[in-house]
Amino acid sequence: MTNETTRREALIGIGAVAGLAALPQAACAQPGRKLGYAIVGLGSYATNQIMPSFARCQHSRIAALVSGTSEKLARYGAEYDVPEKNRYSYATFDRIADNPDVDIVYVILPVSMHAEYSIRASKAGKHVMCEKPMAPTARECEAMVAAAAGAGKKLMIGYRSRFQPHNVAAIELCRTKAIGDLKMIRTAHGFPIQPNQWRLDHKMSGGGSMMDIGIYSLQAARYLAGEEPVEVTAVESTDRRDPRFATVEDRIDFTLRFPSGLLASCISSYSSSHNEYRAIGSDGWIELEPATAYRGQAMRVRRNGATSTPNIDTSGPDQFVGQLDHLAQCIRDNRTPIVPGEEGLRDIRIIEAIYRSMREKRAISLT
């Protein structure tokens, strides 16, 4: 058994969190105060997924809240012990510059507001965590990266799956060629979208399923591939008579071509349920379904003609805790996050090419 094989088997058998050197590891936790997050935007994802996760964090805490709704500030301020002086409206947001309790501003707003609030946070001298997709256009992403760099502060994008143990294990299995050379990746993400929400208004979302859920297919293809695509070909299907899709797209089937010859066949949908990927190599495949859900990930691996369901250790930090503590630790250690602003920008550049390909009905070069 080679060292590589041993490492791979150990990874599947005893837990994946140690698989990537850059990931947060409880073993190297440093003492000291937890870094303070200001949560900007108290919508569903913030209040149901992100804010409850801080209770499990070692390096992060909720220090401030920002909302345009005073009732939300009062309710969540009380629930999370955020003093009144650390509750901000959008009008008073910039005063956060003077608040030493706040180290990091986490932007969880409609996509069209990401650039503005990320840049204002950088200018206020704060580190920034920004939800994905980073912004509606690559131009805005570039401005966000420049603002953080100009302030000498960090900017990270909320790609939680990069901290999810099954996904970390799948990446490691691809890197160590557990299924041989990668030949194909297939991934699909989608759900039937409910009407009447900001995500269906192009002015606020910057796009339809691709910006919201298809970005998981794009990210998965890129992190499993471990290389950058050189060409994209996309096909759209949207029923414009459906009032949900008056301004944004429904389904996109897009194909990424990578320099090695690997093809990734990817789906994004607002009218059917998908949450899966399969990386297919010369010697087998690795599948996650669900792949990027909030919880419940399951892996199957096919090698040597047999399908197995590896037991991934999920006793360590979950993806939400991993993401939040990773930025805190990167700030302490002055390291670059594994998903910095530049990573968000890469996705948006590819998404712009996907939109162009589906409009022009031709392959678009990314080089």
Next chain:
Amino acid sequence: MTNETTRREALIGIGAVAGLAALPQAACAQPGRKLGYAIVGLGSYATNQIMPSFARCQHSRIAALVSGTSEKLARYGAEYDVPEKNRYSYATFDRIADNPDVDIVYVILPVSMHAEYSIRASKAGKHVMCEKPMAPTARECEAMVAAAAGAGKKLMIGYRSRFQPHNVAAIELCRTKAIGDLKMIRTAHGFPIQPNQWRLDHKMSGGGSMMDIGIYSLQAARYLAGEEPVEVTAVESTDRRDPRFATVEDRIDFTLRFPSGLLASCISSYSSSHNEYRAIGSDGWIELEPATAYRGQAMRVRRNGATSTPNIDTSGPDQFVGQLDHLAQCIRDNRTPIVPGEEGLRDIRIIEAIYRSMREKRAISLT
């Protein structure tokens, strides 16, 4: 419970073979002699899959053999009790016209020879079963259809999956909207091809993985969709330094757009293993993996948030028997086979568009 639901549940529960009216049914078997097949080409598929299946047929028997290798004629002639007078070389093939034992000529030759031998069989006054892909070009397919029509004889293409119980059940579930309206189809077919065989010689095969195994993805997309595609977009990846791929393609990712808005995302590969499809509707999905193998099909259905593995009755005719007896019964009843020459032609027209799309790197309209 509606009648439609009852029918659907019955189909899953007690067997799928009765699902399509055109399928062979033991219940309506007619008495009389079995129709005689002449097997043209004694290669692996003919000798390992097709010829052993006649022992299970009710309406079909092996009447004659055609081969360029006299040792094969002697060996299989003895094994299948084919008298010497019913053993032909390619030079003597046309004399089959005078042999009343032969009703049907089954062409199982390299693809480049399909048109010639199908047309010669039609001209000899015989019905024809021809393996898929029908021929390297649509022009040849059209000539085959015309020859059969001119002779007043039937022409059927060997699409065995249309007679495989799990596939029949999947089609019926799609038709009866068991998973709501179809939104996406995903299908992949491939295997790592061994070097040094006629399939890797473009002059004999007419193409690479697409003609050989990708055609299963194309067929599955079409029979699950129940409508004809109006546009195709294809992306190729072939390592031309690999001696296997000197003249034929390796991987193709192609997308079919259907009039309803349904998209089918399809893979064909000669360097990775795939045999699966999933039809995804507004209310769930139906998956087969393996989907189109010789045996071992397995189905999963997701509806109402739960995944089940329906028990498909496979006690009736298998796909090989179903295919062979279907043509025999169509001849007796003077019905058109469910996969006539025109169906093979449709696939080849789409494959020509797939090749054009991957060369020109743009979407190709099929209307």
